[in-house]
Amino acid sequence: MSPKALDYDSLNENVKKVQYAVRGELYLRASELQKEGKKIIFTNVGNPHALGQRPLTFPRQVVALCQAPFFLDDPNVGLIFPADAIARAKHYLSLTSGGLGAYSDSRGLPGIRKEVAEFIERRDGYPSDPELIFLTDGASKGVMQILNTVIRGQQDGILVPVPQYPLYSAAISLFGGSLVPYYLEETANWGLDVHNLRESVAQARSKGITVRAMVIINPGNPTGQCLSVANLKEILRFCYQENLVLLGDEVYQQNIYQDERPFISARKVLLDMGPPISKELQLVSFHTVSKGYWGECGQRGGYFEMTNIPPQTVDEIYKVASISLSPNVPGQIFLGLMVNPPKPGDISYEQFVRESKGILESLRKRARIMTDGFNSCRNVVCNFTEGAMYSFPQIRLPPKAIEAAKRAGKVPDVFYCLKLLEATGISTVPGSGFGQKDGVFHLRTTILPAEEDMPAIMASFKKFNDEFMEQYED
Numbered sequence: 001m002s003p004k005a006l007d008y009d010s011l012n013e014n015v016k017k018v019q020y021a022v023r024g025e026l027y028l029r030a031s032e033l034q035k036e037g038k039k040i041i042f043t044n045v046g047n048p049h050a051l052g053q054r055p056l057t058f059p060r061q062v063v064a065l066c067q068a069p070f071f072l073d074d075p076n077v078g079l080i081f082p083a084d085a086i087a088r089a090k091h092y093l094s095l096t097s098g099g100l101g102a103y104s105d106s107r108g109l110p111g112i113r114k115e116v117a118e119f120i121e122r123r124d125g126y127p128s129d130p131e132l133i134f135l136t137d138g139a140s141k142g143v144m145q146i147l148n149t150v151i152r153g154q155q156d157g158i159l160v161p162v163p164q165y166p167l168y169s170a171a172i173s174l175f176g177g178s179l180v181p182y183y184l185e186e187t188a189n190w191g192l193d194v195h196n197l198r199e200s201v202a203q204a205r206s207k208g209i210t211v212r213a214m215v216i217i218n219p220g221n222p223t224g225q226c227l228s229v230a231n232l233k234e235i236l237r238f239c240y241q242e243n244l245v246l247l248g249d250e251v252y253q254q255n256i257y258q259d260e261r262p263f264i265s266a267r268k269v270l271l272d273m274g275p276p277i278s279k280e281l282q283l284v285s286f287h288t289v290s291k292g293y294w295g296e297c298g299q300r301g302g303y304f305e306m307t308n309i310p311p312q313t314v315d316e317i318y319k320v321a322s323i324s325l326s327p328n329v330p331g332q333i334f335l336g337l338m339v340n341p342p343k344p345g346d347i348s349y350e351q352f353v354r355e356s357k358g359i360l361e362s363l364r365k366r367a368r369i370m371t372d373g374f375n376s377c378r379n380v381v382c383n384f385t386e387g388a389m390y391s392f393p394q395i396r397l398p399p400k401a402i403e404a405a406k407r408a409g410k411v412p413d414v415f416y417c418l419k420l421l422e423a424t425g426i427s428t429v430p431g432s433g434f435g436q437k438d439g440v441f442h443l444r445t446t447i448l449p450a451e452e453d454m455p456a457i458m459a460s461f462k463k464f465n466d467e468f469m470e471q472y473e474d
């Protein structure tokens with residue numbers, strides 16, 4: 001009998017090749033232990049509300065009213081909801097074609113795409129065209145759609161930073177392209193050296209690969225570095241010289257924990273450079289409501305903005321977006337609220353600023369606590385988390401530990417993270433899930449555990465780590 005279509009052996013080979021470590025072996029083992037009653041601290045996913053972060057009040061008030069418009073007809077609605085939330089809910093409902101249950105345009109509601117364009121204009125100081133902004137079910141879907149549009153086959157390469165967020169390696173595998181790694185310099189605080197870029201491209205071309213696009217993640221995941229203007233200019237010039245599309249993943253643009261390198265968008269730097277590059281280099285930028293001080297991961301609100309992309313290509317991307325009919329409408333409203341939050345003078349402004357500032361200040365403190373905690377441990381070194389939501393310490397495993405891992409049939413950092421999980425309940429992602437230089441090992445954790453829990457978590461980590469090193473050191 002020939003295999004059935006959904007038998008494992010007859011599946012699409014690209015599907016079987018895909019790896020996604022953020023919810024890989026460690027996550028599955030942690031879920032098993034949790035079922036057995038062990039207390040698990042899931043720091044593997046940048047999922048703020050799952051670790052206790054409270055949602056911002058104003059957006060939830062607006063979306064609640066949008067989801068249940070009958071409250072708007074209740075004479076007492078003003079006793080529970082502030083007037084600006086009521087007004088915003090009515091505004092968003094007026095943009096839909098029948099409320100949140102109706103499909104929107106496949107690119108998203110025009111009124112919200114306009115809000116995104118106005119946000120970008122305020123942020124960058126250059127006009128932005130709503131027609132070149134598509135709303136998506138989270139940034140992931142936008143990234144996958146653009147990669148699917150660019151990759152024609154195995155010979156097409158995408159330059160991806162290593163360590164990288166495995167959405168990129170997984171999507172490139174799924175769409176049958178080739179990942180072309182460029183290594184970030186850990187000793188230079190995960191800086192990016194254009195010389196490494198040139199080497200990677202030359203190597204790929206020598207294997208017959210056509211490098212088509214370059215991904216930057218700024219601030220970085222898992223590495224947390226923030227790119228300087230000079231670095232961004234080098235990257236833009238490099239892409240222009242090598243005829244590459246630049247994919248600017250900027251989902252952590254609100255998550256900045258130092259003052260030396262504030263966030264500046266690739267688009268602003270590009271437009272500041274002026275012609276010819278500003279008129280010719282193709283750029284797609286991504287953002288989301290999942291990160292920042294919003295952390296609304298489950299709402300699935302994202303967008304991508306296209307710069308210097310030909311109208312015919314935009315039409316093709318629109319055509320493919322139409323297959324999925326409509327991005328989810330609540331997620332679109334969250335996005336509109338993120339890019340157009342309460343303004344000074346609005347009733348909800350003070351509360352919004354208090355809540356958002358509080359979250360960001362706490363994240364900044366936790367980034368410092370975690371970095372210092374790791375650096376106080378034996379054989380652990382950790383760059384400071386300049387941005388994003390993660391800490392990515394290097395774990396210098398003694399040879400005996402590497403041998404023990406081999407005997408256990410595990411990659412060394414998986415072996416270490418499994419031991420850490422069993423001993424402390426701290427669920428992390430091994431550095432091998434993000435890519436790293438040979439013989440160098442890391443783990444990724446988020447900086448999201450509650451501030452008051454952080455010292456105990458770091459103490460528990462230190463106890464485990466120092467005992468582990470004691471056990472395996474010569």
Ligand SMILES: Cc1ncc(COP(=O)(O)O)c(CN[C@@H]2CONC2=O)c1O
Binds near residue numbers: 138165167251288290
């Ligand atoms: C760099 C980067 N881009 C895109 C996404 C996708 O975001 P959406 O929720 O908008 O699709 C993530 C999510 N970060 C994952 C999720 O949690 N931990 C991570 O590393 C990310 O880290």
